[in-house]
Amino acid sequence: MLSERRLEVLRAIVQDYVGTEEPVGSKALTERHNLGVSPATVRNDMAVLEDEGFIAQPHTSAGRIPTDKGYRLFVDRLAGVKPLSSPERRAIQNFLDGAVDLDDVVGRTVRLLAQLTRQVAVVQYPSLTRSTVRHVELLLLAPARLMLVLITDTGRVEQRMIDCPAPFGETSLADLRARLNSRVVGRRFADVPQLVQDLPESFEGEDRGTVSTVLSILLETLVEETEERLMIGGTSNLTRFGHDFPVMIRPVLEALEEQVVLLKLLGEAKDSGMTVRIGHENAHEGLNSTSVVAVGYGSGDEAVAKLGVVGPTRMDYPGTMGAVRAVARYVGQILAES
Amino acid sequence: MLSERRLEVLRAIVQDYVGTEEPVGSKALTERHNLGVSPATVRNDMAVLEDEGFIAQPHTSAGRIPTDKGYRLFVDRLAGVKPLSSPERRAIQNFLDGAVDLDDVVGRTVRLLAQLTRQVAVVQYPSLTRSTVRHVELLLLAPARLMLVLITDTGRVEQRMIDCPAPFGETSLADLRARLNSRVVGRRFADVPQLVQDLPESFEGEDRGTVSTVLSILLETLVEETEERLMIGGTSNLTRFGHDFPVMIRPVLEALEEQVVLLKLLGEAKDSGMTVRIGHENAHEGLNSTSVVAVGYGSGDEAVAKLGVVGPTRMDYPGTMGAVRAVARYVGQILAES
DNA sequence: TCCTGGCACTCTGTGGGTTCGAGTGCCAGC
DNA sequence: GCTGGCACTCGAACCCACAGAGTGCCAGGA
Numbered sequence: 001m002l003s004e005r006r007l008e009v010l011r012a013i014v015q016d017y018v019g020t021e022e023p024v025g026s027k028a029l030t031e032r033h034n035l036g037v038s039p040a041t042v043r044n045d046m047a048v049l050e051d052e053g054f055i056a057q058p059h060t061s062a063g064r065i066p067t068d069k070g071y072r073l074f075v076d077r078l079a080g081v082k083p084l085s086s087p088e089r090r091a092i093q094n095f096l097d098g099a100v101d102l103d104d105v106v107g108r109t110v111r112l113l114a115q116l117t118r119q120v121a122v123v124q125y126p127s128l129t130r131s132t133v134r135h136v137e138l139l140l141l142a143p144a145r146l147m148l149v150l151i152t153d154t155g156r157v158e159q160r161m162i163d164c165p166a167p168f169g170e171t172s173l174a175d176l177r178a179r180l181n182s183r184v185v186g187r188r189f190a191d192v193p194q195l196v197q198d199l200p201e202s203f204e205g206e207d208r209g210t211v212s213t214v215l216s217i218l219l220e221t222l223v224e225e226t227e228e229r230l231m232i233g234g235t236s237n238l239t240r241f242g243h244d245f246p247v248m249i250r251p252v253l254e255a256l257e258e259q260v261v262l263l264k265l266l267g268e269a270k271d272s273g274m275t276v277r278i279g280h281e282n283a284h285e286g287l288n289s290t291s292v293v294a295v296g297y298g299s300g301d302e303a304v305a306k307l308g309v310v311g312p313t314r315m316d317y318p319g320t321m322g323a324v325r326a327v328a329r330y331v332g333q334i335l336a337e338s
Numbered sequence: 339m340l341s342e343r344r345l346e347v348l349r350a351i352v353q354d355y356v357g358t359e360e361p362v363g364s365k366a367l368t369e370r371h372n373l374g375v376s377p378a379t380v381r382n383d384m385a386v387l388e389d390e391g392f393i394a395q396p397h398t399s400a401g402r403i404p405t406d407k408g409y410r411l412f413v414d415r416l417a418g419v420k421p422l423s424s425p426e427r428r429a430i431q432n433f434l435d436g437a438v439d440l441d442d443v444v445g446r447t448v449r450l451l452a453q454l455t456r457q458v459a460v461v462q463y464p465s466l467t468r469s470t471v472r473h474v475e476l477l478l479l480a481p482a483r484l485m486l487v488l489i490t491d492t493g494r495v496e497q498r499m500i501d502c503p504a505p506f507g508e509t510s511l512a513d514l515r516a517r518l519n520s521r522v523v524g525r526r527f528a529d530v531p532q533l534v535q536d537l538p539e540s541f542e543g544e545d546r547g548t549v550s551t552v553l554s555i556l557l558e559t560l561v562e563e564t565e566e567r568l569m570i571g572g573t574s575n576l577t578r579f580g581h582d583f584p585v586m587i588r589p590v591l592e593a594l595e596e597q598v599v600l601l602k603l604l605g606e607a608k609d610s611g612m613t614v615r616i617g618h619e620n621a622h623e624g625l626n627s628t629s630v631v632a633v634g635y636g637s638g639d640e641a642v643a644k645l646g647v648v649g650p651t652r653m654d655y656p657g658t659m660g661a662v663r664a665v666a667r668y669v670g671q672i673l674a675e676s
Numbered sequence: 677t678c679c680t681g682g683c684a685c686t687c688t689g690t691g692g693g694t695t696c697g698a699g700t701g702c703c704a705g706c
Numbered sequence: 707g708c709t710g711g712c713a714c715t716c717g718a719a720c721c722c723a724c725a726g727a728g729t730g731c732c733a734g735g736a
Contacts, residue, residue, distance in 0.1 A: 025728050038680050043729070061687040061728050101497055103567075135477050139489070149487065149495065151477070157487065157497050159439055161676060229441075235573055236591035249587075253574035338499055363699050376709050381700070399699050399715045 002052070008035060009045045010054055011078045014066050018314055021242055023063030068279035068313060071291070075276050075317050082318035084326045088116070092327060096334050102126075102155035105338075106231050109307065109331050114234020116323040119311035120256065122294075124266055125229040126154035126304040126335065129190045129222055136184060138177045138214070143167040148217060152189070154304055155338050158227075162217050166206035176203070176211060193219055228263050232256055234309075241312050248312075251286030256310065261286075266306040269294035274321055279313045289313055293320050297328035299336035307331070340390070346373060347383045348392055349416045352404050356652055359580055361401030406617035406651060409629070413614050413655050420656035422664045426454070430665060434672050440464075440493035443676075444569050447645065447669050452572025454661040457649035458594060460632075462604055463567040464492035464642040464673065467528040467560055474522060476515045476552070481505040486555060490527070492642060493676050496565075500555050504544035514541070514549060531557055566601050570594055572647075579650050586650075589624030594648065599624075604644040607632035612659055617651045627651055631658050635666035637674035645669070 002010075012033040016024040026039040026046060035042065046064055049055045054070035057063070066074065084092075095112055099105040106123050113121035131152035139147040146162040179202070183195050196218070200211045221227060235256065238249050255261050261284050268283070269275035269292075277292045291313045296303025307328055309320060340348075350371040354362040364377040364384060373380065384402055387393045392408035395401075404412065422430075433450055437443040444461050451459035469490035477485040484500040517540070521533045534556070538549045559565060573594065576587050593599050599622050606621070607613035607630075615630045629651045634641025645666055647658060 023728090027728075039728095040680055040682090041678085044679085047730080057729085059687065061685080061730095063728065101499070134479065135485075137475055137477075137487070139473050139475075141472065147473075147489065149475070149489075151485065151487075151497070155497070155499070157495055159489070159493070159495050161439070161493070233595060236588055236595055239588040239591065250574055250577040253577065257571060257574055361699090365699075377699095378709055378711090379707085382708085385701080395700085397716065400717075401699065 002048075005035065005037070006045045006049060007073075007078060008033075009042055010049055010066070010070060011074060013046075013049075013055060013064055014070065014074045014078070017065050018316055021314065023058055023065050025063035028063070066314075068281065071278045071313055071317070072281075075278070079318045079321075081274075081325060082322040084116075084322055089326065089330075092116075092330050096330055099334065102157070102338075105155070105331065105334055107233075109327060110231050110233035113307065113309060113323065113327050114237060116327065117309045117311065117320050118234075118240060119237050119309040119315065119320065120232060120234045120252075121307070121309050122230060122232045122256075122262055122266065123307040123331075124263070124305040125231070126152065126156055126298075128152060128156065128158065128227040129224065130188070130298075130302065130304045131156065132186060132188050133184045133192065136177070136180050136218075138173055138180070140168065140170060140173055146173075146214065148214065148221075150189075150218070150221065154299060154335050158221055160217050160221055162214055164210040164213055166210055168207065168210045172203070172207050172210075176214070189222055192222065228259075230259065230262060230266070232262070237311070242314070248289055252290055252310070255284050255286040265292055265310075266294055266308065269296070269306055269308065271296050271303050274325060275308075276317065276321070291315055291317075293317070293324050295324050295328045297332045297335075299332055304335070340386075343373065343375070344383045344387060345411075345416060346371075347380055348387055348404070348408060349412060351384075351387075351393060351402055352408065352412045352416070355403050356654055359652065361396055361403050363401035366401070404652075406619065409616045409651055409655070410619075413616070417656045417659075419612075419663060420660040422454075422660055427664065430454075430668050434668055437672065440495070440676075443493070443669065443672055445571075447665060448569050448571035451645065451647060451661065451665050452575060454665070455572075455647045455649065455658050456578065457572060457575050457647040457653065457658065458570060458590075459572045459645070459647050460568060460570045460594075460600055460604065461645040461669075462601070462643040463569070464490065464494055464636075466490060466494065466496065466565040467562065468526070468636075468640065468642045469494065470524060470526050471522045471530065474515070474518050474556075476511055476518070478506065478508060478511055484511075484552065486552065486559075488527075488556070488559065492637060492673050496559055498555050498559055500552055502548040502551055504548055506545065506548045510541070510545050510548075514552070527560055530560065566597075568597065568600060568604070570600070575649070580652070586627055590628055590648070593622050593624040603630055603648075604632055604646060607634070607644055607646065609634050609641050612663060613646075614655065614659070629653055629655075631655075631662050633662050633666045635670045635673075637670055642673070 012029050013024050016032060026042040029042055030039050046055065053067055054073060055064040056067050058065065092112060096108055099108050106125055110121045110123045131154050134153045135151040137149040141147055144164040144167045146164060148160045148162055150158045179199060184192050187195060196215055199215060200208045203211045238252060241248050274295045279291060280288050282288060282292060290310050292308055292310050294306050294308030296306050298304040308324055350367050351362050354370060364380040367380055368377050384393065391405055392411060393402040394405050396403065430450060434446055437446050444463055448459045448461045469492050472491050473489045475487040479485055482502040482505045484502060486498045486500055488496045517537060522530050525533060534553055537553060538546050541549045576590060579586050612633045617629060618626050620626060620630060628648050630646055630648050632644050632646030634644050636642040646662055
């Protein structure tokens with residue numbers, strides 16, 4: 001077990017290293033933090049912390065830097081979540097309030113988060129399957145060509161083209177539209193499949209095939225992984241990565257471009273509460289020197305999607321966590337209002 | 339006027355520099371290209387080219403590199419557009435054909451273009467004002483709350499929330515929806531304002547105010563600059579920028595994050611034909627060491643939007659132009675089909 | 677048992693000096 | 707107008723010495 005003071009030393013190391021980006025030595029530590037002990041004592045503590053794997057030396061006779069394990073301990077036991085100042089809160093609210101539609105909300109959120117944390121921001125669109133149906137629209141574009149439009153309570157809109165096996169009349173269409181909506185409006189998208197299962201049966205002849213086609217397309221859009229969308233921003237903050245950033249930045253940019261990787265990344269985050277993944281805790285190799293701070297957000301209690309930031313493991317965790325949590329909260333509010 | 343051989347020397351310099359990323363000297367030039375003259379002669383030609391401002395020396399006693407003016411000449415007079423190989427063409431088509439909706443088309447296009455050119459790709463969504471109306475939908479979400487959904491012939495869908503001044507009945511709504519659609523479907527969005535101008539007059543009492551509100555929101559969504567959307571990708575290709583890339587990359591990333599900057603960038607491109615802006619020809623300072631290759635695309639003859647790539651001035655212009663043109667052509671086809 | 681001051685040691689980063697080589701400009705000759 | 711030759715320039719690479727920061731360890735003291 002680590003003594004209280006050793007934890008204090010670790011905290012000091014993390015704080016200094018995050019601030020200066022340079023390995024921190026025993027002397028500098030005692031000067032900047034009043035630990036009440038001499039550099040020699042701190043050196044001994046550091047030796048122990050290094051043995052335990054919380055800190056490391058880039059090379060002999062250099063200062064120490066925290067390891068992933070050290071940051072882990074810092075986040076779990078030493079750091080709180082730093083709440084935002086009230087001007088910051090007001091700024092967030094004002095900025096988000098100006099959004100005209102969901103794309104705008106997500107876009108503004110990304111920019112906001114990137115700016116607040118000075119890191120790369122990732123915001124997932126509200127998941128379809130976790131939202132409820134506000135409306136399903138069907139439009140006849142040509143005799144055998146339909147457009148399906150899904151609208152969720154969070155303002156998300158998805159559309160799909162449908163080629164029908166046979167021409168479909170305006171009356172049948174109105175009929176289908178009405179039945180479909182009466183069954184699903186206000187229900188959760190996740191429940192839609194079973195709610196519409198038997199719909200084709202109530203149609204006659206060729207129409208039945210068309211209805212089946214429509215429903216199968218509808219169900220396709222709800223398939224996990226396909227239905228997820230996200231937006232990222234603030235990639236220029238990667239240039240703040242550090243001195244050795246040319247090496248680091250490429251794999252990170254590459255990872256960020258792969259929607260799949262990002263979705264998995266956010267998917268690994270807990271549904272409720274904040275998730276912090278540090279360095280090698282991230283499965284993706286390119287992100288081994290980054291940390292991910294993610295949290296779910298939603299209009300109600302339940303999370304409809306996640307958002308977060310990606311930055312160097314050497315980041316200001318309390319501040320980042322504070323910003324992420326605050327933004328998630330406000331986005332939730334905005335969604336609830338719309 | 340520059341002699342034929344001097345142009346040939348310039349072409350050789352551009353080609354070699356693009357390939358090697360290193361200043362090219364007179365000896366290396368004569369070795370790799372059979373110009374039929376000695377290094378000394380080439381040196382004289384180079385001196386002339388330098389006097390004219392087409393090439394420059396990073397420092398005395400180094401090789402030459404092309405200036406922006408040199409690239410300009412190269413693009414205008416020395417380089418053709420390199421057509422893609424037919425396997426490449428087939429790959430493009432296959433890849434784009436799999437798209438399920440417009441977002442998907444744009445997303446795939448960005449990825450494709452980034453991959454083909456190994457540069458940053460920028461694709462604008464089809465402009466609303468240059469598209470025609472496929473359908474306008476109005477949904478009653480609450481007694482005094484509407485959702486407006488616009489659908490274009492290119493598959494773009496925009497939605498807006500509308501808070502009505504007074505409750506609006508389902509019958510009035512159906513009426514408005516029908517009248518609105520009968521007037522605008524099949525017409526160009528740009529013409530919509532005058533087509534709906536007098537609509538409020540045909541409604542009575544409180545409904546008239548609501549209809550006005552709806553129309554004003556509708557017109558708002560058509561305002562230039564607001565209605566433009568775009569997607570970018572391939573930013574990790576920036577890491578291929580060169581040795582001094584840490585300095586170059588930040589302003590570029592920053593510029594790429596500003597939608598406004600990008601829209602202006604694409605806006606400056608000619609509507610038809612390919613536009614190449616080299617280095618300082620770009621108004622935005624951060625892009626002074628990049629070139630932009632852009633072209634309009636559309637389902638018919640007319641461009642509904644633009645797409646292009648951003649890369650170092652030292653890029654393979656013929657290849658890039660070939661890829662950009664080919665992709666634009668295929669995207670146009672895809673849009674025409676949908 | 678734990679802390680402290682002292683000391684020898686080990687690295688890295690930096691600055692100066694040298695060399696090497698690619699590349700140039702210029703000139704005389706063909 | 708082209709060419710070979712020649713002197714010159716300047717950056718990159720290398721080496722080396724040195725200062726400085728930091729460490730580990732030890733013996734002495736609370």
